Structures are given as structure tokens and as C-alpha cells.
Amino acid sequence: MSAQPVNPNLPPDHVTVFIDGVEMAAPKGSMIIQAADKAGIPIPRFCYHDKLSIAANCRMCLVEVEKMPKPAPACATPVMDGMKIVTRSDKALKSQRNVMEFLLVNHPLDCPICDQGGECELQDLSMGYGRSVSRFAERKRVVPDEDMGPLVATEMTRCIQCTRCVRFTAEVAGTYELGGMYRGENLQIGTFDGKPLTTELSGNVIDVCPVGALTNKVFQFQARPWELTARESLGYHDALGSNLFLHVRRGDVLRAVPRDNEAVNECWLSDRDRYSHQGLYAEDRAVAPMVKDNGEWRETTWEDALARAAKILRDNGADALGVLAHPTTSNEEGALLARLAQALGTGNLDHRIGQHDLSDAAVAQPFAAPVAELSQADVVVIVGSNLRHELPLAHQRVRKAWTRGAKVHAVNPVDFDFTFELAGKRIAAPSQLAAALGDSALREAAQAGNRAVIVLGALAENGPHAAAIRAAAADFAAATGAALCRIPQGANAVGLSRHGVLPTARDAQGMLSDARGAYMIYGIEPGLDFADTAAALKALGQAQVVAFSHYACRSTRAVADVILPIGLLPEIDATLTNLDGNDQRASAGGKLPGQARAGWRVLRALGGELGAPGFDFTDLAGLRASVQPQTVQPSAGRAPAAGEGGLEVAASIAIYRSDAVVRRAAALQAHPLNREPRAVLNPADAQSLGLEDGAVGKFAAAAGTATLPVAVSDKVAAGTVWIETGHGATAPLGAGRVQAGRA
Numbered sequence: 001m002s003a004q005p006v007n008p009n010l011p012p013d014h015v016t017v018f019i020d021g022v023e024m025a026a027p028k029g030s031m032i033i034q035a036a037d038k039a040g041i042p043i044p045r046f047c048y049h050d051k052l053s054i055a056a057n058c059r060m061c062l063v064e065v066e067k068m069p070k071p072a073p074a075c076a077t078p079v080m081d082g083m084k085i086v087t088r089s090d091k092a093l094k095s096q097r098n099v100m101e102f103l104l105v106n107h108p109l110d111c112p113i114c115d116q117g118g119e120c121e122l123q124d125l126s127m128g129y130g131r132s133v134s135r136f137a138e139r140k141r142v143v144p145d146e147d148m149g150p151l152v153a154t155e156m157t158r159c160i161q162c163t164r165c166v167r168f169t170a171e172v173a174g175t176y177e178l179g180g181m182y183r184g185e186n187l188q189i190g191t192f193d194g195k196p197l198t199t200e201l202s203g204n205v206i207d208v209c210p211v212g213a214l215t216n217k218v219f220q221f222q223a224r225p226w227e228l229t230a231r232e233s234l235g236y237h238d239a240l241g242s243n244l245f246l247h248v249r250r251g252d253v254l255r256a257v258p259r260d261n262e263a264v265n266e267c268w269l270s271d272r273d274r275y276s277h278q279g280l281y282a283e284d285r286a287v288a289p290m291v292k293d294n295g296e297w298r299e300t301t302w303e304d305a306l307a308r309a310a311k312i313l314r315d316n317g318a319d320a321l322g323v324l325a326h327p328t329t330s331n332e333e334g335a336l337l338a339r340l341a342q343a344l345g346t347g348n349l350d351h352r353i354g355q356h357d358l359s360d361a362a363v364a365q366p367f368a369a370p371v372a373e374l375s376q377a378d379v380v381v382i383v384g385s386n387l388r389h390e391l392p393l394a395h396q397r398v399r400k401a402w403t404r405g406a407k408v409h410a411v412n413p414v415d416f417d418f419t420f421e422l423a424g425k426r427i428a429a430p431s432q433l434a435a436a437l438g439d440s441a442l443r444e445a446a447q448a449g450n451r452a453v454i455v456l457g458a459l460a461e462n463g464p465h466a467a468a469i470r471a472a473a474a475d476f477a478a479a480t481g482a483a484l485c486r487i488p489q490g491a492n493a494v495g496l497s498r499h500g501v502l503p504t505a506r507d508a509q510g511m512l513s514d515a516r517g518a519y520m521i522y523g524i525e526p527g528l529d530f531a532d533t534a535a536a537l538k539a540l541g542q543a544q545v546v547a548f549s550h551y552a553c554r555s556t557r558a559v560a561d562v563i564l565p566i567g568l569l570p571e572i573d574a575t576l577t578n579l580d581g582n583d584q585r586a587s588a589g590g591k592l593p594g595q596a597r598a599g600w601r602v603l604r605a606l607g608g609e610l611g612a613p614g615f616d617f618t619d620l621a622g623l624r625a626s627v628q629p630q631t632v633q634p635s636a637g638r639a640p641a642a643g644e645g646g647l648e649v650a651a652s653i654a655i656y657r658s659d660a661v662v663r664r665a666a667a668l669q670a671h672p673l674n675r676e677p678r679a680v681l682n683p684a685d686a687q688s689l690g691l692e693d694g695a696v697g698k699f700a701a702a703a704g705t706a707t708l709p710v711a712v713s714d715k716v717a718a719g720t721v722w723i724e725t726g727h728g729a730t731a732p733l734g735a736g737r738v739q740a741g742r743a
Contacts (some may be wrong), residue, residue: 006082007511015081017346020088025670028078031059035072036087044096044125046103046210047162048075053171053209058103060125060522063087063094075635093129100129103160104186106141107211108524114158116212118225136336143188151203151271153217159189165205165214172268174399174419175198189213198672200392202654205272207267208257213423218667223247231589232259234576235273236328236569238369238391239364239488239661240264241578244572251591253277253570257471263372264578270392271671272655272662277570279664280590284566285553302595302605309546309562310609316518318345322511326353326523327364327490328582328659330574330621331499331583331597334492335627336603337522338500343612347505347635351496353524354489355465356531356735358507358637364493366581369453369483371421375679380408381482383473384433385457386416389655389673389729391487394455395419409445411436413650414680414722415457415715429648429720430463430735434472438670443480452482461489462531463735464640466479488579495577499627502634507513511638515539522548522599522682523661526637529554533731534703548599548713551660561685565596568661572598618648627720641735647721649701651735657726677727679708679740684717686712689740696743705741 005014008573009024016143026035036043042650046058047095056076060593063074066084071092074085086092101528104126111117143156166178166189178196191197197205208462228247233256235242242265247255248576250267256277258269290297301309313321323341325334329351340351364484374380374397388395395418397698401409409424411433424445426436433508436442446452454477477484488494494652494712496502512535519540524547530536540559547560550568557563558731569576571590592598602621607615617623656674658662668674679697691697693712699721706729716722721738722731 015079015083017079017082018084020086020104020693031075031081032063032065032072032077032079032085035079036085037075038529041087043074044129045075046121047158047164049164049167049208050171052164052167052208055167056400058160058162059099060096060103061399062092062099064089064092066603072544083336085589088399097129097131098632101131101135104130104134105136105513107160110141110158111208111464114212114385115153115215115220116157121210122210127504131330137617142538144426146190146194148191149197149202149672150667151217151275152197152205153215153220153354154213156188156190156213158211159213160211161187161188161189162210164208164210165189168205168208169197169199172204172396173201174396177198178205195313196672200271200388200673201268202397203271204258204268216255216280217551222254223249225342228254229547231587233570234584235265235270236491236576237272237276237658238270239493239579240391240393240489241491241584242269242393243274243584246277246589248589253280253590256392258364260404260425260637261713263580265393267717268393268396272392272658275667276662278592278666278668279661280568280570282551282664284551284553285593285596286549287596288359288565289595290552292561302467305562305564306605308608309606312518312544312546315518316516319348320385320517322348322506322516322519323350323427324353324508324519324521324524325496325501325510326498326529327351327355327488327493328569328661329496329501329523330569330576331492331495332574332627333522333599333603334496334501334621335605336600336615338630340607340610340612340613343607343610343614347503348511349501350508350511351493352500353508353529354531355462355466356464356509358509358634358641359639360467360470361634361636362470363469363497363502363634364488364490365497366488366494367483367485371397371582372550373451374398374453375404377401377449377453378406379482380406380407381411381446381452381454381476383454383456384460384469385412385438385455385464385487386414386459387455387457387544388416388418390457391446391651407445407449411427411442413648413717414652415721427715427717429717430459430464430650431648433460434465434468436473437469440639443476446476446482452480453688454482454484455612456484456486458487458489459645459650461486462651467639482658494579494581495583496577498577500630500632502632504632505636507634512539514538516543518544518606520546521560523550525551525553525555526559527553527728528657528663528726531735532703534734541686542606548602551664553660555657564601565594566599567592567596575624613720622653646737647681648719648737649729649733649735650717650722651722651725651733652722654724655728657724663726667743675724677708677724677729679706680711680713680716680722681713681740682716682718682720683714684712685721690742691740697740698743699733699738701733701736701738703734706730706732
């Protein structure tokens with residue numbers, strides 16, 4: 001190879017290489033396999049993955065390089081100017097076939113019963129590089145299986161030690177749960193302690209595994225890949241809007257797998273989005289229109305149910321009506337709800353059902369810096385958020401920034417477990433978070449970075465001090481130049497704000513604290529989805545309620561007069577707006593259960609029954625053509641009463657209790673991260689109250705009393721009790737202050 005560049009017109013950070021006679025430019029320091037992939041030249045591989053570090057331990061990618069005496073691994077050989085590579089020469093092919101023979105020496109020939117059959121990389125490559133007859137006559141080794149929890153099934157005899165799963169848990173998930181044990185032919189991949197995987201991203205080891213060693217336990221033995229149809233859809237359990245495929249057989253959603261989108265979820269998927277489809281098939285799905293007569297529920301026709309609903313709405317129009325929507329409601333449905341509320345003359349319309357303090361009229365807004373740029377930040381300040389549970393893949397991007405040298409700071413009422421080290425932290429009671437953002441040292445740390453980001457999460461947005469924290473965060477961002485990224489509280493909170501699902505009169509808390517004569521609730525599980533459960537159930541219980549519902553659950557039956565069954569996102573065509581402000585479309589995958597209908601169809605029928613304008617479209621295309629984003633300046637709500645004495649409540653969202661669908665996904669409920677409801681106290685507070693770890697405490701709030709097991713941890717700020725929402729046992733507490741004592 002000449003010292004002079006082969007092509008002097010290339011940028012200085014590129015070199016010229018020749019792969020199978022094709023001349024191409026490749027960045028200096030990149031590997032042969034990366035250059036070949038860019039050019040569309042296939043090189044077989046097992047251990048290489050473009051999102052993981054290079055291991056070079058399978059040797060399947062051996063290629064012939066001019067002037068090199070032995071075949072070189074394409075994944076670990078850097079390109080050089082003028083390098084000539086041949087991927088299909090006799091030497092390269094013989095080397096690849098020899099490697100394949102060694103890989104199959106101990107691999108069980110159980111393809112007919114392997115769940116990976118039909119989409120197995122080893123199976124595919126063995127067709128081109130394997131021998132028709134094995135020369136190996138000795139006994140194959142057997143590796144005992146390990147229970148990795150409710151999500152990942154194991155058959156470790158099939159493992160080829162590519163270590164992709166090991167590298168994923170170490171580098172991407174950051175939990176270091178898998179590793180190689182023993183040496184040589186006795187090498188085994190497994191957990192070090194024999195416990196289930198605890199990472200919230202564990203399902204991705206299934207995707208990176210090139211064989212059937214790690215498979216989807218929920219999908220196990222359900223179908224073969226060639227029986228499935230892929231439908232483009234979205235994750236709808238957080239505001240990221242992860243891109244995914246639903247794999248469907250005869251209308252049944254059997255699994256979800258990631259759909260590559262570098263700007264959103266890269267090639268990963270959180271367990272919450274991957275396994276929540278189980279919740280579609282819960283026993284209490286609403287499958288037929290229902291009406292309540294003399295306190296008894298009966299199924300009825302759509303005509304009867306819509307007529308009953310229309311009568312309730314006619315009799316309680318204008319200010320007597322409140323309209324409440326779940327923040328995962330699609331843009332199409334939200335636009336129709338706003339249209340219907342306008343036709344009925346009510347300004348009591350809101351989707352911010354989980355927020356206590358709307359005194360500053362705050363609405364969800366897109367991130368000031370795209371989520372993909374989190375991994376490029378050099379300073380990140382996390383405020384009021386258990387980011388790992390709230391936005392698992394945004395947390396993973398912050399971890400990536402940390403591995404590149406970023407300084408991460410946290411201002412929280414609880415010292416949450418992150419998979420990166422904190423450069424600084426302020427653990428303070430919820431009422432003190434706003435003041436903590438004024439700390440000069442924290443501001444100086446943010447100003448030291450060129451790309452600083454402040455991330456505001458659910459504990460900040462949903463608590464009784466939210467307005468003050470938002471104001472302090474905005475001041476912090478203005479003073480330091482940091483990009484302010486407020487996490488939208490709901491998968492489509494940004495979209496619903498853009499489409500006018502906001503109050504011009506009473507907000508969500510206002511229309512529940514000052515009860516209306518009737519309510520229309522959309523996609524809400526009343527017993528668990530509201531910020532103040534007690535106030536919500538009281539207001540709904542004494543009013544007439546039309547419930548557009550996915551589930552005919554106990555709390556919905558308790559408060560509703562009419563239940564109109566509607567489809568969930570995997571069952572409908574819909575548009576959601578993610579935290580970057582980008583509209584993303586989902587296609588219907590699963591079939592609607594029973595007589596359930598897409599929500600926009602039911603709203604169109606109800607609008608027609610009421611004679612409301614704007615409901616004369618005939619299909620979804622017509623609806624979308626008529627929908628235009630609208631700017632609504634919501635009215636400011638009342639600030640919650642501060643309260644005095646007792647302990648402040650820090651209420652974070654339980655990772656697998658965040659919405660009705662997730663709460664019904666059996667595998668997620670069995671996950672180690674899904675803890676039983678409990679109250680966690682600072683040791684000093686526990687001692688002063690006479691409570692010890694494992695005791696049962698009574699916690700009295702203005703809305704009710706909760707009896708909970710007590711855990712004691714110095715990670716909780718003094719004067720604070722930490723609970724997780726989404727549980728019936730913690731629902732009476734909400735936020736604010738509680739009086740605590742022994743039960």
C-alpha cells in the first residue's frame with residue numbers, strides 16, 4: 001500500500017478500499033465489515049452487532065485481505081488506504097465453512113422445535129456455509145438452563161458464545177447481569193447469581209441472540225414466523241413513541257418487536273412496550289355496549305347505547321358537562337372530542353388527568369433538544385424523575401452520554417437507581433425541588449457544558465408543587481443555556497395539547513373538585529388513572545357518566561351509566577405525537593374484540609346522534625383531512641393547598657402499573673421491577689414514628705387512608721414518604737402531605 005492516498009479527492013478522514021473489486025470510501029478507523037455493510041456487500045457474522053462493542057470471537061466474518069497471510073476477521077480489522085479485500089474467495093469461503101463446522105459441533109439439531117426456527121441467523125447461514133454431513137461423532141455437550149424471569153426463555157445448549165447478550169446488558173442496559181463463566185469448551189453464558197434479569201430492557205437480548213438460546217417466553221410455542229403478518233405500530237406507554245412491529249396471526253397480536261428508527265428508539269424496545277400486548281386480552285375487556293338500569297348492567301345494541309349516551313349529554317350540556325380523556329388518546333380521537341365538546345357548549349375539557357398543579361396553565365411541549373441528542377449531551381440534569389422507569393430508552397441515551405464523559409446530576413426526592421454514576425445529586429423533599437434548582441454549584445456545572453440538558457419528569461410535573469418547579473426549571477435553562485426537556489405526561493400529551501383537548505373553563509382537577517352533572521370519560525380507568533382518585537370517584541359517582549372504555553373494569557362499572565367499548569392502539573389506525581413533537585402513525589394490527597369499535601367511529605356516530613357539526617366525514621381519510629392543529633390557551637387552575645405537618649408524599653409512577661393495558665400484562669406483573677405497594681421512609685422519619693422495616697403503617701391523607709408495608713431507606717429525603725402510583729392500595733394518598741403511624 002502506497003504512502004500516497006489512492007484517491008486524493010477524499011475527505012482527510014476517509015480512505016479508499018476495494019471490496020470484491022468495488023472501490024469505495026470508508027472512514028478512517030472503521031472496520032472492514034462496516035465498509036462492506038455500507039456498500040451492501042454481505043459478510044456472514046454472529047458476534048458482530050453495530051450497536052455493541054467488537055468482540056471478534058465467532059470468526060464467522062473471516063475474509064481474505066491482500067498481503068495478509070491468514071484470513072482476517074472483518075469485524076476487527078480496520079480499513080487502510082488502498083486495502084484490497086475479497087469476501088468470496090476460496091480461502092475466505094473455506095475459512096467461513098470451517099468456522100461453521102466448529103459452531104455446529106455442539107449445537108443441538110432441534111430446529112423443528114426451536115422457537116427461533118425460521119428466523120435464526122445460524123440456521124440461515126448454515127444453509128450456505130454448512131456441510132451436508134457432520135464429521136463429529138462424539139457426544140454433544142449439554143448446558144443446564146437458567147430461569148431468567150418471566151420474559152426471557154432460555155435453552156443455553158444452543159448458545160454459540162457470541163456474547164452479544166453479555167455486551168448488551170453491560171453496555172446498553174448498564175446492569176451487567178450476564179457474563180461468561182468457566183473456560184474453553186466449558187464456557188457458559190448466564191447470570192452470575194442465578195436470579196431473573198432485572199433490567200427494564202431485558203427483551204432486547206432476544207433480538208440480539210443469533211440462535212435460539214434466548215427467546216420470548218410469552219410468545220414461546222405460539223406460532224412460527226411464517227404464519228405472522230407484521231404491522232407497523234407504536235409504543236404507547238410513554239411519550240417516546242417507540243417504533244415497533246406487531247406480529248399478528250388471524251387478528252391476534254402475538255408479539256411486538258422493534259422497528260429501527262435512529263431518531264426515536266434506535267433498534268431497541270423497552271419491556272413495557274414489548275410485552276404489554278398481553279393486556280389486550282384481559283378478561284374484563286369491554287366487548288359490547290352496556291347500559292345500567294336500576295343499578296344493574298346489561299348488554300345492549302349500539303343504537304340503544306348511543307341514544308342513551310346522547311340523552312345524557314343533551315340533558316347536561318354547557319358548564320354542567322365535563323369531558324376527560326386519557327393522555328394516550330390518539331390525535332384523531334382527541335380532535336373529535338374537542339369538536340364534540342364545542343358542539344355541546346362546554347369548556348370543561350382536559351387530558352391532564354394525572355396532574356395536581358395546573359395553576360400555571362402548563363401544557364405538554366416537545367423537547368427543546370431532540371431525544372436522540374441526549375446521547376451527545378455533556379451535562380444532563382434530571383429533575384423530579386425516576387428516568388429509568390419513566391422513559392427507559394431516554395435513560396439509555398443518557399447512559400450513552402455518560403459513557404462518553406457527560407456529567408449527570410439529579411435533583412430528586414429519592415436517590416433513584418440509575419445505570420450511570422452521578423456527578424452530583426440533591427436529594428430533597430418535593431417542596432424543596434424548586435429551590436434546589438437555584439443552587440449556584442449546580443448552575444455552574446450546567447454552564448460548564450456546551451450541550452447541557454435539563455430533563456423534568458413525572459415527580460416534578462405531577463406533584464402539588466409542579467408550577468413552582470416548572471418556573472424554576474425554565475429559569476435554570478435560561479440562566480445556563482440548557483435545553484429544557486419536560487417529559488410529556490402521557491403517550492400523546494403533546495398531540496392532545498395541539499389538537500385542543502384543553503380547558504377554556506375548568507381543568508381536570510377543577511371539574512372533579514367542583515362536581516359536574518355529567519361526565520364523558522375517554523379511555524380512563526377511574527380507580528387508578530386520576531391524580532386524586534378519591535375526588536374523581538366521588539364526583540363521577542354522583543353524576544351521570546358516559547364511558548368510552550377499553551375495559552369494563554370494576555371502577556368503570558361503579559361510576560358509569562353507559563359503557564361504549566373502543567379499541568386500543570394496536571387495534572386501530574391512529575396518529576400519536578411523540579416527545580419530539582413528531583406525528584407518527586400506527587396501523588391496526590389486532591382485531592377488535594366483540595362489538596368494540598375504533599374510537600373515532602364511535603365518536604362520529606355519537607356526533608351524528610347529537611346532530612353536531614363536523615361529523616359528516618365517512619372514513620378515516622376524511623377525518624384526517626378535516627383535522628387541523630389548533631391553539632388553545634388553557635385556563636389556569638387552582639393551586640393545591642400546601643397543607644401543614646406530617647410527611648410530604650413523593651409519588652412516582654410504577655413502571656409496570658402506568659396504564660390499564662400494562663396493569664393487565666401478566667408477564668410484566670411478574671417482573672422483579674414490579675414491586676408490591678409499599679411506603680418507603682427515611683430512617684430518621686421511621687424512627688420518630690416508631691416504624692421499622694417490614695412493619696405495617698397507616699398513612700392518612702385528606703382524601704383517605706392507606707395501610708401499607710413500610711420499607712426504610714436512606715435514599716428517601718427526610719420528611720418524605722415515597723410511594724408508587726398505579727396500585728389500589730396507594731391510590732388514596734395521591735400527593736401532598738400525610739400523617740403516618742403504626743397500623
